[in-house]
Amino acid sequence: MADIDLGLKGRTAVITGAGGGLGRAHALLFAQHGANVVVNDLGGSQDGSGKGSEMADKVVEEIKAAGGDAVANYDSVSTAEGANGIIKTAVDTFGTVDILVNNAGILRDRSFVKMTDEDWDLIFDVHVKGSYYCTKAAWPIMREQAYGRVIMTASASGIYGNFGQTNYSTAKMGVIGFGQTLALEGEKYNIKTNIIAPVAASRMTESLMPPNVLEKLKPEYVSPLVVYLCSENIDVSGELYEVGAGAVSRLETLRSKGCTLNPDEGVTVEQMAENWSLINDMTDAKILRSIAESTQASLTHCM
Ligand SMILES: NC(=O)c1ccc[n+]([C@@H]2O[C@H](COP(=O)([O-])OP(=O)(O)OC[C@H]3O[C@@H](n4cnc5c(N)ncnc54)[C@H](O)[C@@H]3O)[C@@H](O)[C@H]2O)c1
Numbered sequence: 001m002a003d004i005d006l007g008l009k010g011r012t013a014v015i016t017g018a019g020g021g022l023g024r025a026h027a028l029l030f031a032q033h034g035a036n037v038v039v040n041d042l043g044g045s046q047d048g049s050g051k052g053s054e055m056a057d058k059v060v061e062e063i064k065a066a067g068g069d070a071v072a073n074y075d076s077v078s079t080a081e082g083a084n085g086i087i088k089t090a091v092d093t094f095g096t097v098d099i100l101v102n103n104a105g106i107l108r109d110r111s112f113v114k115m116t117d118e119d120w121d122l123i124f125d126v127h128v129k130g131s132y133y134c135t136k137a138a139w140p141i142m143r144e145q146a147y148g149r150v151i152m153t154a155s156a157s158g159i160y161g162n163f164g165q166t167n168y169s170t171a172k173m174g175v176i177g178f179g180q181t182l183a184l185e186g187e188k189y190n191i192k193t194n195i196i197a198p199v200a201a202s203r204m205t206e207s208l209m210p211p212n213v214l215e216k217l218k219p220e221y222v223s224p225l226v227v228y229l230c231s232e233n234i235d236v237s238g239e240l241y242e243v244g245a246g247a248v249s250r251l252e253t254l255r256s257k258g259c260t261l262n263p264d265e266g267v268t269v270e271q272m273a274e275n276w277s278l279i280n281d282m283t284d285a286k287i288l289r290s291i292a293e294s295t296q297a298s299l300t301h302c303m
Helices: 021-032 054-065 080-094 117-145 156-160 166-189 223-229 269-280 291-300
Strands: 012-015 036-040 069-073 099-102 148-153 191-198 240-244 247-251 253-255 286-288
Touching (some): 012 021, 012 080, 021 036, 021 069, 036 080, 069 080, 080 117, 148 166, 148 223, 156 191, 166 191, 166 240
Parallel strands (some): 036 069, 148 191, 191 240
Antiparallel strands (some): 240 247, 253 286
């Protein structure tokens, strides 16, 4: 058992894609902190093909061997039926769902010119629709009990773009917007949603980096943030964190001071050219925290 009390004892945590990599590390740490864990994993390969029960079963065995409580589920997150099955497993076994970590993921990397509709759709099915279906199934329960903690798993690929990942980066940026809006809608019901952009050694990244680097990127270095964000007294919602190899940081949206032209006098392409360095100058950039703050600058001088 862990030293710190995060109010996780007896809580039920559903971790999707928990048969390996990051999900497995999250599942083990939640169990160590006293949560009942639903270990979901389709058990397929990295590109989304195939399925099996072995991966999830193994993690459940590990949790039980360490004295924790867990149950396996082998449904796919990418259909409503599968997601409902995952949440049903939590309710049938442990009575409810308090925590949902949307973690399941696959890759279909190709340069945009070679990308097929199937590569595009499959990535959306797992990352965007998978997060949607699972959250949709858990949300009414969390609302009803006025308690919920939800994690979205984004990626630096979504935040910054990454060659060969137009499908994945679009999907990962999508779950950031999803999580931020859920944070607003869940506020009244004590449902807190936060988003992580992790870096870790897993079958997804093992061919991309040398062994000495991978050794420093243990999934176990990401899970403490996830577990902490799902603790009872967590005081943030709608935030985005980068996490990996022991480095943990929060990200914000910055907007340059830019220029404010007078629409009554016309807004022209020539003015764009004239003001180009000002528009791009980040010297006095401001952090924006909400859509209201964002639209304010455009609207105030129209009032
Ligand atoms: N490893 C990294 O550096 C990194 C970086 C950014 C984001 N991520 C994200 O973190 C998450 C976990 O990735 P990982 O690195 O641990 O990779 P991983 O391949 O080890 O884990 C993903 C797990 O999801 C499962 N899965 C895939 N499709 C599923 C489906 N339809 N239903 C249920 N389970 C399914 C897989 O079987 C696998 O066990 C993913 O969302 C990934 O995109 C990882």
